Amino acid sequence: MNAEAPETTSEPASADMQRAGPGQPEAFTFTGSGSEYFRIWIVNLLLTIVTLGIYSAWAKVRRTRYFYANTRLAGSSFDYHGSPLAILRGRIVALLLFGAYNIAFRVSDAAGFAMLLVLGALIPWMLWKSLQFKLYNSSYRGIRFGFGGSAGKAYFVYLVLPVLSALSLLLLVPFTHQRIKKFQHDHSRYGATSFSFHAAPGRFYKAYLVASAVGLGGMLAIMLAFGGALAGLAEAGGLRGAGPAAVGTLILFLLVLYAWIFSFLPVFFTLLQNLIWNNTRLGEHRFESRLRAGRMIFIALTNLIGIVVTLGLFIPFAQVRTLKYRIESMSLIPSGSLDAFLADAQQQASATGEGAADLLDVDLSL
């Protein structure tokens, strides 16, 4: 109990505001704890199960509010305003589509492909709506975020470009990724202030190249290390002719390979988070992300072990650990006072009207 006292009681009010002068980086902090989130998680889980999933929308609101309320920047926290009913509606739609898709391919290939077309037409729209929903329902210091990208552009980045990348034998994947992020960040705003995105496609190609080189290099090293043992296994005529030692080697090989594939994702994720946030601005304010791949791998692997050993009870602790590290590696480099942001007058007007109620949240984050 003592440890919490200084944090919550007497935050130096005015000192904080002066600290936000030009150039002084403001670190993001995350005050959530695994044990507190565990309690929220387990209650959410119970209520979700006994209500056959209906409560999951309320659970999402509680979870998001918990994470937002514990994310702090320059002495203030974020807030989430999503309505559980809108989230529930979105989840029902997504579930119906997912179910229809799964059944369609069992009925016939033609039905499956027809359903694929329907999904292709709907998913960009849903992604667009959920971006609006997520940003509009997030706030900091009482000012809502917002998203102004058009539906046409959403179809371009979420449908046309992915199809082109598939046709280009994935050569366009980094470009597509860059365009998606540019679409998301360029059209986001905080109150009346716009975000902007400045990473050129070349930077994404470089990140993908580095990640592929690391991933393939590691896999090659593992293959070489186990090469002799595996060749011996093949000579012995497969598993039936092999002794327990050879089978043990094979299992070890698969485990190491899986661990590598599993730890490669954090590397990729690190490169991307740093690239994306180091090139995003809010008005004239800049962001900085200093995620380190080694630390991310360590967190991901220890989380996996913890979750498997505890049969899942470690999940909330794992989520908090990852989030805390990701958030606390970020800072905002202000170019002036953080008191000067204004709410978007137009958005304020429509927020109370019908526009906001129509929004629908689908849990698709790309």
Place this chain on the structure above:
Amino acid sequence: MHETIPAFYFDGKSSRRFPVSLTVQDRVAVISGEVQRACPLAELRVSERLRHAQRTVTFPDGAYLEILDPVAFDRLLATTGHEDSFVVRMQQSWRGALAAFALTAVVLFLGYLYALPAAAGFAARALPEQAERMIGGETLAFLDRRLLEPSAMPPARRDALAARFKAMVTPRPGAPGYEIVFRKSRIGPNAFALPSGQIVLTDEIVDLLNDDDAVMAVLAHELGHLHERHLMQRMIQGTMIGAAATVLFGDVSSVVASIPTIMLDLKYSRDAEREADDYAVAMLKANGSGPAALIRSFEALEKETGDRSPYLSSHPPAAERIERIRSAR
């Protein structure tokens, strides 16, 4: 009694924060300091209690207060009669969380053992046969391309086997329409039912059994799968378990999520086999013979496929199945 609580006020129009203090007089919250404002308590929304996060009090127009002295604020809330919701009280106490954990475990366990099989069975029987047929429509064509070849058995023999089975009575009325399909197999002796209502009988199993009574018993077992709507039931159960595992472990790793799915689904598979065995025994009995032919088919198949581990197996071990049938007699 008049508690004065330091807070920051955000007006919802700019990101500026105003140091203020909050007091409550006659069920009206009064803000003083850099901003003056009053609002009836009934119109304010207090954020849920969290251990580390600051609590907020939101006005109807979106302006809000960030409370700086949580201890004094708690005292104030107590005097105004504000109560945490049931969910929040549960989340904020270890006793509540442990109770939630125990209940979750019990609900999951009972759900897996009883509720899900019962609900999936009910849904499968309530769905029209047509739904099942539609879903399995192309399965045989798929198998024909990959695993099956046309039967090499003389047509007269095939017709005789099919006619003999058709002439048997089912243990209870309402058996679905079915068709016995003869195939040569690339995967050894086998017989299985498809959602489309086809029962595939391979030449190899007929040769292996070399005993038409046993072939009839095998067909009765497969008809049992169709009559009990096991295929639809298994599909529903598998989907539900997969969804639950994805909710629990999906964020972590899809490999980790698929392990419990497969393990848990195997129990349902073995349960379905036992039910189909019971059905076959009942069908044999209804036609005036004992379960001996079914037992012979298990013994012959076990000799062929060898003894498999009872764990990680989609079928119960043959010895157990035989024992079950004998003891039920």
